[in-house]
Amino acid sequence: MTEIRSRIAARLYLPGTRLPSVRAQAQAMKVSVSTVVEAYDRLSAEGAIAARPGSGFYVVGPVAPLALAHLGPSLDRAIDPLWVSRQSLESDASVLKPGCGWMPPDWLYETGVRRALRALARGPVAELTDYATSLGHPGLRQFLQRRLAGAGIEAGAEQIMLTESGTQAIDLICRFLLEPGDTVLVDDPCYFNFHALLKAHRVRTLGVPYTPTGPDVERFEAAVQEHSPRLYITNSGIHNPTGATLSPVTAHRLLTLADRAGLVIVEDDIWADFETTPAPRLAAFDGLSRVIQIGSFSKTISASLRCGYIAAQPGWIDNLADLKIATTFGGGRFAAEVVLLALTDSGYRKHMEMVRQRLAEQMRKTITRLEPLGITPWLVPRAGLYLWCQLPEGRDAAAIAQSCLKGGVVLAPGNAFSPSLSAGGFLRFNVTQSSDERVFTALARALA
Amino acid sequence: MTEIRSRIAARLYLPGTRLPSVRAQAQAMKVSVSTVVEAYDRLSAEGAIAARPGSGFYVVGPVAPLALAHLGPSLDRAIDPLWVSRQSLESDASVLKPGCGWMPPDWLYETGVRRALRALARGPVAELTDYATSLGHPGLRQFLQRRLAGAGIEAGAEQIMLTESGTQAIDLICRFLLEPGDTVLVDDPCYFNFHALLKAHRVRTLGVPYTPTGPDVERFEAAVQEHSPRLYITNSGIHNPTGATLSPVTAHRLLTLADRAGLVIVEDDIWADFETTPAPRLAAFDGLSRVIQIGSFSKTISASLRCGYIAAQPGWIDNLADLKIATTFGGGRFAAEVVLLALTDSGYRKHMEMVRQRLAEQMRKTITRLEPLGITPWLVPRAGLYLWCQLPEGRDAAAIAQSCLKGGVVLAPGNAFSPSLSAGGFLRFNVTQSSDERVFTALARALA
Known part of the structure; x- marks a missing residue:
């Protein structure tokens, strides 16, 4: 038993490995079969x-240190960020x-995607089979440059790099700027995959309470002073999960604090076109x-065609491009091509207008439907x-979620x-x- | 100067940051403007x-520790793996x-990709806009299961996960199994992006000399005993860059050594369809x-549509899926759909047969063309x-490469x-x- 335990500890037997059969083990260790049977039992x-x-017998643990499930205290499954993601990704x-x-498939820009596919099916072969350049599709990067300029953000083409997704964008930034043990500020509450991602980087995640106008500035300042965080990750535009909007005064105060403390801020702007x-x-x-x-286009155009971007100072983009090549090699040229065609298609603006109208209507309906259940x-x-x-009052969201599942x-x-x-009494609803x-029947039953 | 230096060292001023203006700095530090001017100078x-x-003035260094360029000794640009990759990815x-x-775009399965695009442009909306499931497209995973079985590898559907690329597949495995400071064995020579990828994981890379029948087994054994590596990464089928083939006897001896030492092996099988x-x-x-x-499909079907896979024991796949969701979220459903349609298309087999014939012919021609230059x-x-x-004899490949560039x-x-x-006298040619x-004119000029 001691020998096997120490092999597991030394990762000579890795988690999930099948142990040698009782007979083989007995031979190898020069002990009797019954000794091995007893040890295995x-x-x-x-x-x-x-x-x-x-x-046969398989090694259960310890799992290699980077396995997410074993980083930090384990959570109730119902509130484990990865478990919540996986429930949503399973497609029954x-x-x-x-x-x-995210929205149901037919809320996204289906017409534009179909039109782009037909065009590309007839287009140049390189778009269909070749790698993208290091920073990604020049045309889409130019488009983003203009869009950023429209939002008051001046960026040269060398300041924009395409990625495979918004999540990969944040992951590359973490790889570039963070070391294990660093502290990262997030909003409390925030998009749950931020937790999972930061866990994978083995950094300490610290939440700052979110108010209807952005993070609580006093608490933000205290956290900065006490914990010297390297990074603050937040949503701009429409905050996930609260739907709140950052006010200009909070934005200004956050930046002043960040400047003073040398804090880098990652602004996740995936909701821009919903504003x-x-x-x-x-x-x-x-x-x-x-x-x-x-940012990315998974919430508006397609989540099936992966494409995101990073806009940052030029020196950082160069390092981020090296990291992208090292860890995923060339980017997807095709997805960027479809995204660009769809974004510049004359129907996109009208499509998003319709989506915003449908959203407002669905928002109203959902509030009305939740009200009689006492969910506000x-x-x-x-x-x-x-x-x-x-x-x-007094109801536990995790228990309700388990029951509804x-x-x-x-x-x-x-x-x-x-x-x-601290949000055990909350649920996030996606109105679409x-x-x-x-x-609502399931909710009523769970609450009863 | 001391104050500014220490802020740079503490990463309070990050690389690329603009320093406060002379006037602002003077005020903040309560010194005269001329003192700041002198310090900045x-x-x-x-x-x-x-x-x-x-x-204004910008911070030059030190770059954050994860910036690749600063991990390990810096190389001559001409032999820096990332520089070589970036040269190839730039699309002039x-x-x-x-x-x-890789091959020129029109050597890939263009017809199949075009046909798949036309079919998908008419297909169900979810394939165009929705996320894939956690492990990825069930149909492509089933196809891979059959293909693996054909190669004598029995794998359940729960043992196969799709990724965005072959590189991302290896990256996820490294995240799962490695800790900074671990030792990883590679072939010497090996695919150059393995070096860049492993550098990003801050592990020690150790090369084992590659022979025409696989890695030198004696040297492999010595490296295992001396350095207790966690992982060995290699190509199967056709070795990159040598084109050599692993022999069954070497394969068996490697596995015996790996078993004894608890070493995990990553077999990169992207060249399977070229054999x-x-x-x-x-x-x-x-x-x-x-x-x-x-494996991946970037070398056969399309590099523009990103899709790769991992086949491993079930417990590992589950952990790898968590890491995939945390770091890139859902996978690309669309790319997997195109790959599956192309692979199962009646023309694919014939296409690859033609590619193999063209390759053999190009191989012969290239050898003949290099011979008079003394390149063997x-x-x-x-x-x-x-x-x-x-x-x-005596010619330096890096110098020749610089000159040809x-x-x-x-x-x-x-x-x-x-x-x-130790391969300063070698060049890898892609015959396509x-x-x-x-x-050859450029080579002749550089050699002259």
């Missing part, structure tokens, strides 16, 4: 290994997903000096998909978004995924 | 900061690229216990794109592939990118 009882009937059409982070009245952008105030803006919005957002809602309804319980686990009556 | 002279006319059509790692006679697969001998197989193949490969060639010819100098920098006469 006891190690199974301890949970170090596990028997799979008809197949019979399941309802008011907790899912009805544009909110201030940290990147515009700061001129892409210590603010890095990232923390804030009525100006735009976007999300309603951050408070449950009736049995009835085929995937919810997003508050603590999946809260680094301090909440039109089916069965969502 | 001296720091510029030292190279710690740099003046940009009309814009007038440049000739015998050093490039004319199938070589042994480590994953087949081992049954996906400690061998992980990865280390081995005549059975199949594939690459010719690993020795230059005339000025003439618009991108070469791949040997030491970009060699962790021990070596048909233009100007390649």
Whole structure:
């Protein structure tokens, strides 16, 4: 037992490995078969290994240190960010997903994507089969340059790099700027995959309470002074999950604090095209000096064709491009091509206008439908998909989510978004995924 | 000066940051303007900061520790793996690229991709706009399962996960299994991006000399005993850059050593469809216990549509899926859909047959064309794109590459592939990118 335990500890037997058969082990260790049987049985009882009937014994742990599940304290499954993501990504059409982070497929720019595909099917071969350049499709980068300029952000073409997704954009930035053990500020609550991503970088995540006008500036300042964070990651425009909007005064105060402390800010701008009245952008105030803006097109054009971007100061982009090549090699030229065709298509503007109208209507309907259940919005957002809602006093969102899941309804319980686990009484609703009556029946049953 | 230096060292002033204006700095530090002017001037002279006319002073270094350029000893640009990759990825059509790692766009499966695009442009909306499931497109995973079975590798559907690329596949495995400071074995020479990728993981890379039948087993054994590596990364089928083929006896001996030492092996199988006679697969001998197989379709179907895979034991796949979601979120459903349609298209087999014939012919021609220059193949490969060639005695590949680059010819100098920098007299030729006469004119001029 000691020998096997030490091999597991030394990762000579890696997690998931099948142990040698009892007979082989007995021979190798020069002990009797019954000794090995006894050792395997006891190690199974301890949970170090596990028997799979008809197949043998497998190493259970310790998992290699980078396995996410074992970084930091383990969470209740219902509020584990990765578990919530995986529930939403599983595609059983019979399941309802008011907790899912994106819109149903037919809310995206289907017409534009189909038109782009037909055009590309007849287009030059290099677009269909060749790698993109290091920074990515020049045409899409030029388009982004103009769009950024429209938001008051001056960026040269050498300041924009395309990525495979918004998440990959943040991941590359973390690889570039962070070391294990660094502290990173996020909003409390914030997009739950930020937690999972930061865990993978083995940094400490610290939440700053989010108010209807942005993070609480006093708490932000205290956190900066006490913990010397390297990075602050936030949503601009429409905040996920609260739907709140950063006010200009908060933006200015955040930047002053960041400047003083040498803090870098990552501004995730994926909701830009959902805004009805544009909110201030940290990147515009700061001129892409210590603010890095990232974005993607998964929420508007297509999540099936992966494409995101990073806008930052030129020296950083060069390093980020090296990291991108090292870790994913060339980018996808095709996805960028489709995105550019769809964005510059005459129908895109009209499509998004219609989406914003449908969203406003769905928002109203969802609020009305939740009201009789005693579920009330923390804030009525100006735009976007999300309603951050408070449950009736004393009700636990994780328990409600577990119960609804049995009835085929995937919810997003508050603590999946809260680094301090202080949102146990909240649920995030995606109004585009909440039109089916069965969502509310399941909620009523769970609350009863 | 001391204060500013210490702020740079503490990363309070990050590389690329603009320093406060002279006036602002003087006020903040409560010193005279002329003191700041003098300090900035001296720091510029030292190279710690740099003046940009009309814009101010910027921090030059030290760059954050994860910036690749600063990990490990810096290399001559001509043999820096990232520099070689970036040269190939830049798409100026007038440049000739015998050093490039892939085939020209029209050698890939253009017809199949066009046909798939037309079909998808008419297909269900979810394929065009929705995320893939956590493990990726079920149909493509089933196809891969059958293909693996054909190569003698039994894998359940839960043992296969799709990724955005072959490189991302290896990156996820490194994230899962490695810690900074671990040792990883590679072949010497090996695919140069392995070096860049491993550098990003801050592990130690150790090369084992590659022979015409696989890595030198005695040296492999000595390295395992002396350095306790965690991982060995290699190509199967057709080795990059040598074009050599692993022999069954070497495969068996490697696996015995790996088993004894608890070493995990990553087998990069991207060249499978280029083989004319199938070589042994480590994953087949081992049954996906400690061998992980990865692959992609960038070399056969399209590099523009990103899609790769990992086949490994089930417990590992589950952890790798969590890491994938955390760091890139959902995968690309569309690219997998195109790849599956192209692979199962009745024309694919015939297309690859034609590619293999063209390759054999190009291989012969390239050898004939290099011979009069005194450039000789280390081995005549059975199949594939690459010719690993020795230059005339005493000639330096990096110098030849630098000289040819000025003439618009991108070469791949040997030491970009060699962790021990012992391949200074070698060049890798991609025969599909070596048909233009100007390649040989440039080489002749550089050698003269």
